[in-house]
Amino acid sequence: MQTTSKVLMVKPARFAFNPQTGGNNAFSRPGRESSAQENALREFTSYVALLRANKIDVVIAEDTPHPHTPDSIFPNNWFSTHGDGTLVLYPMSAPNRRNERKPEVLEVIRKNFEVRRLIDLTWWENDNLFLEGTGSMVLDRDNKIVYACKSYRTSEQVLADFCKQMSYTPVFFEAYDRNGVAVYHTNVLMSLGTAYCIICTESIRPEDRERVLASITGSGRKILDISFDQLESFAGNMLELSSPSGRPVLVMSATARKSLTTEQSRELSAHYKLLSPQLDYIETHGGGSARCMLAELF
Secondary structure, three states: OOOOOEEEEEEOOOOOOOHHHHOOOOOOOOOOHHHHHHHHHHHHHHHHHHHHHOOOEEEEEEOOOOOOOOOOOOHHHOEEEOOOOEEEEOOOOOHHHHOOOOHHHHHHHHHHOOOOEEEEOHHHHHHOOOEOHHHHEEEEOOOOEEEEEOEOOEOHHHHHHHHHHHOOEEEEEOEEOOOOOEOOOHHHOEEEOOOEEEEOHHHEOHHHHHHHHHHHHHOOOEEEEOOHHHHOOOOOOOEEEOOOOOOOEEEOOHHHHHHOOHHHHHHHHHHOEEEOOOOHHHHHHHOOOOHHHOEEOO
8 A cells, every 4th residue: 555544643742954964964953943843833834734624543652852852853763663563763873863662652652553463673883874764765665666866864774674574676776956966855755655656767866867867757656857947846756645535645845845836836736636735944044844744554
């Protein structure tokens, strides 16, 4: 099952720019810290309301002020759930992000997802090797293929461990932004749904590009190519969700939606209901967007 209509979101307690991740996340930068929590909470609340108005089942876990976890609003990086009842915990590069694995949040996950098997990859942190969940990986759940671009936060060794335990086939590649800097998370450059893959092909190293695209088209998906400008507007950070109405939903930020061409918007609108929450503050100071805020519950 590629998509779900149930997601977990973490309500921030002390949202802020995270200096421990800002060094290798080109999307985030410091802002007015005195109003950071207020601004992020406003955008978070509106996002939840938009999803619920469109029949998406949103489970909210409340962050705690201590220990301080400034990026807790992005839970998809430290855990994922799977249709067979597997819960996977991931190794995180930033020490303060490891603290997001709080007992309170894990309890909410267990109350809303029947855990039949736990795969704990967090021990890789001892070797300074990381794999940051569905930020580092874009999963083709139906075909058991995982796409991952190499970065400090995405280790090929840890990816191999995940694939072995989950019976996935890896498609590992290199990708760079317009300045030649490695893209830190795969879900910045691509989103994989049931019928479409939105992807910035020019970011993929030429030696890897044909192999990646052949795997995507071989799964029967249509490619919608986005530019570097659109990547920088978080157009790669989308997530398809299912809906009780039967028409799939495609979630992207207002920034991402504005970056789409008329033709792209028309094509996606013909297949999906597009939802585009306003996430300007969270995007600018947290460096993550609409997809990063959603942890799917299967």
